[in-house]
Amino acid sequence: MPPPPVRSPSSLLLxxxxxxxxxxxxxRLPLSHNSSVRRRFHCSAVSALSSDPxxxxxxxxxxxxxxxxxxxxxxxxxxxxxxxxxxGEYLDRLRRTEPHIRSFLHVSETTMREAEEVDxxxxxxxxxxxxxxxxxxxxxxxxxxxxxxxxxxxxxEGYRPPFDATAVRKLKEAGxxxxxxxxxxxxGMGSTTEGSGFQVTANPWDISRVxxxxxxxSASAVSAKQCVVSLGSDTGGSVRQxxxxxxxxxxxxxxxxxSRFGLMAYASSLDxxxxxxxxxxxxxxxxNVVSGHDRFDSTSSTHEVPDYASFLMSTDHFESTPxxxxxxxxxxxxxxxxxxxxxxxxxxxxALHLEELGATITEVSLPSFSLGLPAxxxxxxxxxxxxxxxxxxxxxxxRATVDELNSLYGDSRADGLGPEVKMRIxxxxxxxxxxxxxxxxxxxxxxxxxxxxxxxxxxxKMDILVSPAVPSPAYxxxxxxxxxxxxxxxxxxxxxxxLAGLPALxxxxxxxxxxxxxxxxxxxxxxxxxxxxxxxxxxxxxxQTLPNYRFVPPLLxxxxx
Amino acid sequence: xxxxxxxSDATLLRRLSTLLVARSGCPRRMRLFSSYIVRxxxxxxxDVSHLADSARISLAPGEVEDFGPKIRQVIDWFGxxxxxxxxxxxxxxxxxxxxxxxxREDTPETFENREAIIRVAPSYDDPYIKVPKVLSKE
Numbered sequence: 001m002p003p004p005p006v007r008s009p010s011s012l013l014l015x016x017x018x019x020x021x022x023x024x025x026x027x028r029l030p031l032s033h034n035s036s037v038r039r040r041f042h043c044s045a046v047s048a049l050s051s052d053p054x055x056x057x058x059x060x061x062x063x064x065x066x067x068x069x070x071x072x073x074x075x076x077x078x079x080x081x082x083x084x085x086x087x088g089e090y091l092d093r094l095r096r097t098e099p100h101i102r103s104f105l106h107v108s109e110t111t112m113r114e115a116e117e118v119d120x121x122x123x124x125x126x127x128x129x130x131x132x133x134x135x136x137x138x139x140x141x142x143x144x145x146x147x148x149x150x151x152x153x154x155x156x157e158g159y160r161p162p163f164d165a166t167a168v169r170k171l172k173e174a175g176x177x178x179x180x181x182x183x184x185x186x187x188g189m190g191s192t193t194e195g196s197g198f199q200v201t202a203n204p205w206d207i208s209r210v211x212x213x214x215x216x217x218s219a220s221a222v223s224a225k226q227c228v229v230s231l232g233s234d235t236g237g238s239v240r241q242x243x244x245x246x247x248x249x250x251x252x253x254x255x256x257x258x259s260r261f262g263l264m265a266y267a268s269s270l271d272x273x274x275x276x277x278x279x280x281x282x283x284x285x286x287x288n289v290v291s292g293h294d295r296f297d298s299t300s301s302t303h304e305v306p307d308y309a310s311f312l313m314s315t316d317h318f319e320s321t322p323x324x325x326x327x328x329x330x331x332x333x334x335x336x337x338x339x340x341x342x343x344x345x346x347x348x349x350x351a352l353h354l355e356e357l358g359a360t361i362t363e364v365s366l367p368s369f370s371l372g373l374p375a376x377x378x379x380x381x382x383x384x385x386x387x388x389x390x391x392x393x394x395x396x397x398x399r400a401t402v403d404e405l406n407s408l409y410g411d412s413r414a415d416g417l418g419p420e421v422k423m424r425i426x427x428x429x430x431x432x433x434x435x436x437x438x439x440x441x442x443x444x445x446x447x448x449x450x451x452x453x454x455x456x457x458x459x460x461k462m463d464i465l466v467s468p469a470v471p472s473p474a475y476x477x478x479x480x481x482x483x484x485x486x487x488x489x490x491x492x493x494x495x496x497x498x499l500a501g502l503p504a505l506x507x508x509x510x511x512x513x514x515x516x517x518x519x520x521x522x523x524x525x526x527x528x529x530x531x532x533x534x535x536x537x538x539x540x541x542x543x544q545t546l547p548n549y550r551f552v553p554p555l556l557x558x559x560x561x
Numbered sequence: 562x563x564x565x566x567x568x569s570d571a572t573l574l575r576r577l578s579t580l581l582v583a584r585s586g587c588p589r590r591m592r593l594f595s596s597y598i599v600r601x602x603x604x605x606x607x608d609v610s611h612l613a614d615s616a617r618i619s620l621a622p623g624e625v626e627d628f629g630p631k632i633r634q635v636i637d638w639f640g641x642x643x644x645x646x647x648x649x650x651x652x653x654x655x656x657x658x659x660x661x662x663x664x665r666e667d668t669p670e671t672f673e674n675r676e677a678i679i680r681v682a683p684s685y686d687d688p689y690i691k692v693p694k695v696l697s698k699e
Contacts, residue, residue: 145677162677255656269655295665299655302663374641385616392617395690399683404696410619417618423628426612427635433615443642445652452653484631485638501656529657 064544065279068228069134076122076133083133087115090135094226101202103221105140106148107180114177129175136171137221137230140181143262144168151264152184154197155397155416165262167273167290174289179227182217186418188235188266190214191490195420204553206515209474212242219246222276223553229277229286235266236376237494239274243506244469247520247551248276251283254529255501256301259294267383270498280540284308303530311533312540321358322541328354329364329462334493340472342512346521347468350509364458368450375447376495378431378440385428452500465526467493469506473519503527505535507543508551517554607632
């Protein structure tokens with residue numbers, strides 16, 4: 001093995017080709033004067049990660065992200081690589097990075113065997129599914145038959161569901177290999193993974209910081225390339241916020257776009273299954289696979305599923321202003337007080353980039369915007385108090401050893417559920433009690449009507465709305481632990497979208513200072529119901545033309561070989 | 562004062578509004594909403610032990626002390642919802658406007674993996690899932 005690379009701070013900066021935040025997006029980072037240092041560093045990086053096309057030295061400058069799914073497919077069909085090679089590479093990287101970030105609660109024991117199955121399929125000349133050989137991480141609140149599914153909770157420690165969630169079944173039918181189950185805040189309640197009953201996941205950009213939540217493990221796994229893509233769930237921002245913190249693409253589909261069958265319910269009127277990818281195309285391909293009506297989920301939509309990836313052209317075919325005519329509304333309430341200055345600056349730079357692509361940006365105001373947060377927490381806690389009553393130690397999960405039935409419920413739940421979950425159940429119980437329902441739950445539902453209407457009005461005048469996904473970059477581990485309201489405040493940019501059931505896409509757009517290479521910031525794009533194709537097309541064009549950024553975390557260069 | 566409201570209801574509301582504003586420190590102007598009446602309840606602060614009982618969670622005494630102030634703080638914060646004029650706003654049960662008319666056939670199907678369901682039950686004595694007896698007088 002070659003010796004570890006020289007890790008001087010300047011070479012780290014060069015590796016990531018990130019623009020220091022005070023330089024305007026138009027200026028290119030000068031790299032040539034330190035090229036000899038860069039070359040030495042890259043040689044070692046290459047030997048560690050040479051098989052991954054995404055981390056080849058020539059790509060480290062300004063090549064936009066490409067589709068890993070399509071490149072795996074191409075390499076399988078051309079026989080350049082085997083599925084076993086690909087799986088081996090990802091498993092290897094997973095094992096090397098896991099001690100630093102702990103994204104996974106469970107790693108599959110059958111990955112190599114499934115990869116060999118894919119190779120047999122390739123050899124037989126039969127048709128390959130769109131995700132053949134693609135390693136997928138699945139958030140642990142999504143049921144996978146035979147693999148533990150805990151929802152991040154001790155009450156379900158060791159629980160193996162007897163069925164696959166519909167989204168998982170569809171992934172498997174498309175040829176995907178489920179590499180493992182990812183860490184999360186318990187039952188989706190939290191924004192950092194510190195609410196997990198098992199472990200805290202670290203952000204690959206700075207391991208003293210959180211990856212976000214509740215789908216923190218899924219986001220960090222994709223960011224650290226432990227898997228190609230992953231599934232998460234988004235009830236109040238749990239896909240979009242970690243996507244922003246970890247510098248990956250996060251997609252929250254329209255409510256009803258993806259079946260919730262097999263997703264452990266947190267708030268049934270708000271939950272959706274979403275996905276993470278290192279590029280917009282990869283997210284689009286996953287959306288294609290998991291979308292569609294499901295007779296086992298009566299809230300799933302019969303709205304037709306277009307081929308989301310077919311709208312995404314290669315940059316060779318872009319005109320000079322591919323977004324000409326697009327009307328973009330920047331949500332005024334999300335770029336003012338309480339938002340980190342660096343985040344505002346990244347979002348404004350992203351807006352400038354959209355303008356360069358031909359779009360027109362207008363500030364819009366959404367009335368009732370700030371009411372969304374208390375309304376969300378009333379609705380979510382109330383629905384959760386009902387949904388989590390099934391975890392009682394009777395039919396599955398951990399059961400306390402007691403002599404009497406009421407204690408069975410009380411003690412099993414007390415032992416198995418974490419403090420945040422308990423608090424939200426209690427708050428929800430309060431809000432739904434006789435005499436309080438009208439004051440809290442019903443009023444929250446009325447606020448939901450106001451918010452739906454305000455989005456609808458705004459999206460009649462604009463094609464899409466944009467905002468940051470989070471008011472700040474990733475928090476330090478431990479920063480928000482004892483202050484529930486401070487943690488809830490971080491969801492202000494995301495909850496209204498869930499209340500309105502709209503789709504949203506988060507695309508990494510810049511950095512703020514922090515960590516050894518900066519902390520990523522994501523741009524959130526919101527569309528009207530079932531407008532995922534529009535969002536993905538715009539996100540793809542934005543991502544492919546974003547100058548000078550590479551969202552590859554330092555962990556992948558700092559890991560010991 | 563709108564019709565349908567008694568003097569005592571209006572006074573209660575005004576006092577309640579002041580209390581909520583004082584607790585949450587919310588600088589919003591409170592408005593009396595004409596047709597909204599708080600029935601029965603006097604908006605007592607959350608009794609954590611009672612709630613834990615209803616939710617069937619056996620809280621340790623330390624937890625009751627720890628959760629109490631945090632829960633009260635969040636419930637106070639929820640009070641912002643009282644400050645808004647929501648008269649004639651229809652509540653939205655869910656996000657989407659479209660109501661799916663799809664109904665599946667009402668015919669039972671056998672789940673093919675009953676073995677796996679039974680296997681995860683903590684205590685099974687065919688055909689029963691066993692639980693301890695009910696001893697309490699409730």
